[in-house]
Amino acid sequence: MTQTSAADPHEPTELLPVKPQSAEFLIVTGMSGAGRSTAANALEDHGWYVVENLPPQLLGTLSELIVHASDKIPKLAVVMDVRSKALFADIREALHALDTRGIEYRVLFLDSSDDVLIRRFEQGRRPHPLQGGGRILDGITAERALLAELREQSTLVLDTSDYNVHGLATAITELFSEKGPVTLRLNVMSFGFKYGLPADANYVADVRFLPNPHWIPQLRPHTGLDPDVRDYVLVASGAEEFVTRFVHALEPVLAGYRKENKHYATIAVGCTGGKHRSVAIAEELSKRLAQQPRVTVTTSHRDLGRE
Known part of the structure; x- marks a missing residue:
């Protein structure tokens, strides 16, 4: 972003960020029923100043707290509900205004x-706010279409399908409770293709090309966390080459994430059932990626334990 100097209208000068680097500004949004209130409570428990249900038109005004009172409010989270076309247009304009002013922020979807x-919604015995006279699914479909662009542009997409209230609070705590900035956090997740792709994956690796321990009777009951299964997978032809090349291919991606101020990414590794090969490879990838500069790595196994 540049601006023109008064002395020479053709000489661009760099527009410095308005927000002090020590302050944090987080916008929390997403699908109705996905856990915005739970996330807000968890953030508040860890020292964030949380404002819920803020109209998008006031986003710029509230951001002034970050600019002028970062010492008093070093961590500000705004929970936004954008379930109408009018509100969505307003938040798009508000985010563009923040970008123009150089105010740094993150969006959690x-x-x-x-x-x-x-x-x-059925358990809560309440209708979806967009379903009108139709079904709950009709409201969800309408909202998903409305928010597709915002989801795509978000800093972090967190799929809460497998979380209860306590699990989601724990996930929010792990993501946002650290002291000091985290340059880049990677979650390396194993999964089984037969259970579907992870909704929040930034990259998906398919390791079904490796021999399947499922067909080895003594290995079948165990998982990729077991040393015998891990060794079987990692010594298979192509395993070492795959891990090495995959990590190497991610290096410019991670550098680009840092440059674009993207703080989180999920690397999903899949096999058929998410029990053997994907688990072993995900663990090995985590070890290698943790050696990258300014990277924090966590490992999760979505489908481990399923039959």
């Missing part, structure tokens, strides 16, 4: 599968 959202 909470999502869940349609089935989980339907179950949550």
